[in-house]
Amino acid sequence: MNIGDKAPEILGINEKGEEIRLSDYKGQKVVLYFYPKDNTPGCTAQACNLRDHYAELRQAGYAVIGVSVDSGKSHQKFIEKNSLPFPLITDTEKKLVEQFGVWGEKTMCGRKYMGTFRTTFILDEEGVVERIITPKEVKTKEHAAQILNADK
Numbered sequence: 001m002n003i004g005d006k007a008p009e010i011l012g013i014n015e016k017g018e019e020i021r022l023s024d025y026k027g028q029k030v031v032l033y034f035y036p037k038d039n040t041p042g043c044t045a046q047a048c049n050l051r052d053h054y055a056e057l058r059q060a061g062y063a064v065i066g067v068s069v070d071s072g073k074s075h076q077k078f079i080e081k082n083s084l085p086f087p088l089i090t091d092t093e094k095k096l097v098e099q100f101g102v103w104g105e106k107t108m109c110g111r112k113y114m115g116t117f118r119t120t121f122i123l124d125e126e127g128v129v130e131r132i133i134t135p136k137e138v139k140t141k142e143h144a145a146q147i148l149n150a151d152k
Helices: 041-052 054-059 070-084 097-099 140-150
Strands: 010-013 019-023 030-032 064-069 088-090 103-108 110-118 119-123 129-133
Touching: 010 088, 030 041, 030 054, 030 110, 041 054, 041 064, 041 070, 041 140, 054 064, 054 140, 064 103, 119 140, 129 140
Parallel strands: 030 064, 064 088
Antiparallel strands: 010 019, 030 119, 103 110, 119 129
C-alpha cells in the first residue's frame, strides 16, 4: 500500500467480532496503525499515547483503528487493561497486514521470525492513503503528536 492507494472497503473484524468497513468512517481521516503484539511494552506505550490524546485526534477529525494479528480475546483484554477508546482489528489470517505490506521477516537477538512491522497509515476522508509513518519513524511514546503535527 502506497501513498495515493485506496484502502480496502472491508478492513477486518474488531475485538467484538464486528466487521469494520472503511465506509463507516466516510468524512473522517483514519489513523490505521499496525502494531506487533498486544501487551508488549512498545505496543502498550503506543496504544496508551493514542488513548491519552484521543480527544485531540478526534477534534482534528481522525478516527483511530489499531491492527495486529492477535485474537479478539487478546484484543479485548488489551482494551480493558488500558482503557482504549478505539477498536482493534484482529487480523489472525494476516489478510490486512499482507495487503498493506507490513508483514515480513524480522530479527530479534539473531533469531529470525515473521511479524508485523509497526507502521501507521493515515487515510484521507475518502479512504486514500495520504501519509505513511514507517517503522523507523514511529515513536511509540509520541505517536499522537507525530500524527497531529503533520497537519501544522
